[in-house]
Amino acid sequence: MKGGGLRAYAIAYLLFLYAPILLLPVFAFNSGTIIAFPLKEFTTQWFAQMAENASLRRALLNSLTIAVCSSVFATCLGIFAARASTRFAFPAKGPIMGLIMLPLVLPEIIVSISLLVVLLSVGVKLSILTVMLGHTLICMPYATVILSTAFNSLDRSLEEAAYDLGETRWSAFRLVILPLVMPGIISSLLMSFTISLDEFIIAFFLAGNEPTLPTYIFSQLRFPKQIPMIMALGTVLVVMSILLLSVAEYFRRRGIAKTGAKDTGGFL
Amino acid sequence: MASGNRSQAAQGLGLIAPPLGYAVLVLAAPLLTILAYSFFKDGYLTVIREFTLENYRAVWSDPIFHKIMLRSLGVAALVTLVTVVLAFPVAYFLSFAVDPRKKSMWLFLITIPFWTSYLIRVFLWKVILGYNGVINSGLKSLGIIEQPLTFILYNVNSMVLTLAHAYAPFAILPIFIALEKIDRSLLEAGRDLGESRAMTFWRVTLPLAMPGVVAAALIVFIPTIGDYVTPALIGGGKIPMIANMIQSQMLDQDNRPMGSALAVTAMLIVALLSLVFVALNRRFLKVRQ
Numbered sequence: 001m002k003g004g005g006l007r008a009y010a011i012a013y014l015l016f017l018y019a020p021i022l023l024l025p026v027f028a029f030n031s032g033t034i035i036a037f038p039l040k041e042f043t044t045q046w047f048a049q050m051a052e053n054a055s056l057r058r059a060l061l062n063s064l065t066i067a068v069c070s071s072v073f074a075t076c077l078g079i080f081a082a083r084a085s086t087r088f089a090f091p092a093k094g095p096i097m098g099l100i101m102l103p104l105v106l107p108e109i110i111v112s113i114s115l116l117v118v119l120l121s122v123g124v125k126l127s128i129l130t131v132m133l134g135h136t137l138i139c140m141p142y143a144t145v146i147l148s149t150a151f152n153s154l155d156r157s158l159e160e161a162a163y164d165l166g167e168t169r170w171s172a173f174r175l176v177i178l179p180l181v182m183p184g185i186i187s188s189l190l191m192s193f194t195i196s197l198d199e200f201i202i203a204f205f206l207a208g209n210e211p212t213l214p215t216y217i218f219s220q221l222r223f224p225k226q227i228p229m230i231m232a233l234g235t236v237l238v239v240m241s242i243l244l245l246s247v248a249e250y251f252r253r254r255g256i257a258k259t260g261a262k263d264t265g266g267f268l
Numbered sequence: 269m270a271s272g273n274r275s276q277a278a279q280g281l282g283l284i285a286p287p288l289g290y291a292v293l294v295l296a297a298p299l300l301t302i303l304a305y306s307f308f309k310d311g312y313l314t315v316i317r318e319f320t321l322e323n324y325r326a327v328w329s330d331p332i333f334h335k336i337m338l339r340s341l342g343v344a345a346l347v348t349l350v351t352v353v354l355a356f357p358v359a360y361f362l363s364f365a366v367d368p369r370k371k372s373m374w375l376f377l378i379t380i381p382f383w384t385s386y387l388i389r390v391f392l393w394k395v396i397l398g399y400n401g402v403i404n405s406g407l408k409s410l411g412i413i414e415q416p417l418t419f420i421l422y423n424v425n426s427m428v429l430t431l432a433h434a435y436a437p438f439a440i441l442p443i444f445i446a447l448e449k450i451d452r453s454l455l456e457a458g459r460d461l462g463e464s465r466a467m468t469f470w471r472v473t474l475p476l477a478m479p480g481v482v483a484a485a486l487i488v489f490i491p492t493i494g495d496y497v498t499p500a501l502i503g504g505g506k507i508p509m510i511a512n513m514i515q516s517q518m519l520d521q522d523n524r525p526m527g528s529a530l531a532v533t534a535m536l537i538v539a540l541l542s543l544v545f546v547a548l549n550r551r552f553l554k555v556r557q
Contacts, residue, residue, distance in 0.1 A: 006361040010374075013358050017381045017436060020392035023402060027395075035395045036405030081287040088280030096284055099291045105487065107494020109511040110531055113518055114298035117305065117528070121315075137294045140287060191383075198385040201496055205515075214387045221391060221501070234388040241384045249376055 021238055028232040035227055046232035056233070059216035062128050063197055066212060070135035071192035077136070078143025078188055079181075085144075086151040104141045108201040111138065116205050126208030134202035139192035146191060150184025150255050151177075183255030190248035194241050213237065305528035315524055323529035333513070337534065340509040341541075343424060344493040347431040351488050352481060354432070355439035359480075360473075362440070363447035375444070382437040390497050393430040397421040397502075422504040430502045431492050438491075439484040446480025447473075478552030486542055493538055510534045 027035050031043035050056060081100055085093065103111060115134055116126075124130060154177065162172035200214035207215060217233065220226040306323055309316040327333050362374055381389070396402045397420045404416040420426060450473065458468035496511040503509075508516075514534070518527035 006357055006365055010358045010361045013354065013436075014377060016433070017378065020389055020396060020433070021381055021384060023392060023396065024388070034400055035398075035402065036400050037402065038405075038409045077287040077290055080283050080285075084280050084283035088276050088283065090277045090280030090284065093280070096288050099296060100287050102291070102295060105490050107491050107511065109494045109496050109514060110299075110302075110535065111295065113514060113527070113531060114302045115294065117518070117524055118298045118301050121301075133294055137290070140290070144287070194383055198383070198387075200387045214385065217387060217391070227395075230391075234385065234392075237388065238384045242380060245376075245380060245383055249372075253372070 024231055024235045024238060027228065028235040030228070033228060034224065035231065046228045047236075049229050050232050050236075053229070055211060056216060059211040059213050062207075062210050063213040066128050066131050066135060066203075067193045067196040069132050070139055070196040071189045073132070073136040074139035074143045074192045075147075075185060075188045077140050078147045079185070081140070081144040082147035082151045086148055086154075087156075100144060101141045103138045108138065108199075112202045112205040115202075119206070126206055126210075128207065128210050128212075130206040130208070131203050131210075131212065134206050135196040135199060138199065138202065139195050142195060143188040143192055146188040146252065147181065147184050149252075150181040150187075153256060154180055181255065183251040187248045187252040187255065190244050190251070194244045194248075198237070198241065302528045302531055305525050306532045308525045310523045310525045323525050324533065326526065327529050327533050333530070333533075336508055336510055336513050337537065339424070339507070340493050340511075340534075341537075343427055343431070343509065344489050346428050347435065347492045348485050348489045350428065350432045351435050351439040352443075352484050355436060355484065356443055356477075356481070359440050359443035359447055362444050363450075375441070378437050378440055382434075386434060387497060389434060390430055390501050393426070393433065394421065394501050397426050397429075421502070422506065424503075424507060427498050427502050427507065430498050431495060434498075435488045435492060438487050442483035442487060443477060443480040446477045446483075450476045475552055478549060482546065482549045482552070485545065489545075490538060490542065493534070 026039070028046055029042055029044065030039045031045065032040040081097070084090070085097055090096075112134060115130075115137075119126065119130055158176055158180070159172055162176045163169075167175065198214065200218065203212040203215050204218065211219070213233075217230055220230055305315060307319050307321070309318050309320050309322070358378070362371060366374055394401070398404070399416050399418065399421065401421070403420065404413070407413045408416070454472055454476070455468055458472045459465070463471065493509070494511050495509060496515065499505070499507055499509045499512050505512075510530070514527055514530050517523050517530055521527075
């Protein structure tokens with residue numbers, strides 16, 4: 001065991017990171033109506049209440065629709081961007097990639113407000129479609145980063161071998177490159193899905209009257225009576241996110257192993 | 269060779285066209301619209317397309333803007349300082365003390381909380397710090413306090429705590445990457461030449477890790493300044509930051525030119541500060557080459 005003091009610090013730090021999340025299940029299964037100690041009895045009534053709630057179901061359906069579409073769009077756009085940036089040199093590459101990556105650092109309030117102003121002045125009605133526009137935009141840089149790692153670890157001679165064996169550019173892409181980057185694509189889809197599912201600001205400004213899960217949660221936070229149910233909902237969301245991310249991480253690592261590259265770790 | 273380059277460029281541009289087109293339409297065009305709006309006049313419920321600098325004059329002379337902008341900068345600076353200082357030892361531990369095979373597992377554990385619903389994490393801090401919250405009710409049932417502590421919610425400190433918690437993993441990753449790149453033989457050389465462990469850290473490791481620290485600081489500072497949820501929930505809506513002010517100008521008061529001028533001014537200030545920050549650290553950033 002190296003770094004005794006540092007290890008203790010790192011573990012304390014992890015505990016600090018996880019502490020709030022660990023409170024979710026504690027109060028989601030507690031029968032008390034206010035979120036406070038001491039705990040009362042064990043109950044699953046908040047989960048039952050959640051399952052019966054019609055507006056919550058609507059929000060869930062909206063969120064899932066948005067997340068599925070945005071993750072597919074963002075991943076498709078990410079494939080183009082990753083392939084172009086890892087394989088080809090072209091003019092103004094830096095500025096172009098910079099613009100595509102910009103949503104990573106730009107505060108979401110700026111993205112959503114500027115998009116909102118344009119949509120309103122063009123006369124587009126706000127709906128889940130407009131949220132998809134925004135979510136695809138903010139997921140695109142993440143998809144591009146993940147897919148660039150996948151494309152980067154490709155051995156170019158495999159592609160050249162395919163050309164030599166008479167494949168066209170498209171069939172070489174489909175038969176050789178695509179299967180090799182498939183784990184990266186799955187990982188990108190899952191990451192984008194998770195980001196979209198959790199995203200609040202863009203959905204808050206661009207959804208009009210349509211609720212998504214985060215905006216539904218936000219609207220319920222004012223009502224103390226609803227808080228235990230929100231804790232139950234939060235538990236479900238966090239468990240879902242962790243599952244999705246674990247699967248994404250599994251595919252990311254498998255992709256790296258498949259192309260024989262060294263694992264540099266982490267999503268960023 | 270020249271034709272090869274040209275076809276390379278053509279193919280590359282052809283491939284990049286869809287994502288670039290999307291970014292131009294959904295990101296660049298709206299940003300330019302905001303920029304244009306900031307020079308227009310506000311009519312009632314409409315925007316009058318006449319060039320004016322009045323919005324900027326109004327923004328700069330508005331004491332409320334000064335106060336809110338300074339508060340946003342202060343909160344973001346404090347959050348950045350806290351996250352980077354707290355994150356550095358963790359990144360150092362990950363890079364130098366953790367078994368290489370276990371590194372991705374640690375990184376994964378650190379990033380998970382970051383990817384789980386931001387809104388819920390912010391709200392949980394409200395639950396923890398609230399008047400009848402976890403801390404107050406916990407301390408009360410343990411008999412440590414009689415009356416709930418009121419100084420822990422709805423103030424700037426609680427906002428800093430919440431934001432520092434939310435952006436913590438963001439700070440670890442760039443520092444970790446910079447530390448990973450350090451050639452370990454340099455550290456051995458430092459020790460061989462008679463430097464103590466602490467001096468080697470101070471004179472070799474830290475300067476080489478600075479690019480990561482600078483990146484971490486920027487990656488925390490910029491989104492924090494534009495945070496909307498934390499002031500709304502943890503600040504109780506009474507301590508707005510710049511994002512809340514932009515939102516209220518744009519939507520509640522429907523003054524789009526003024527809201528645009530606010531957004532552009534805020535972005536300029538942030539961009540300028542970031543450039544100054546990078547310039548101040550230029551000495552360290554050059555080390556890499």
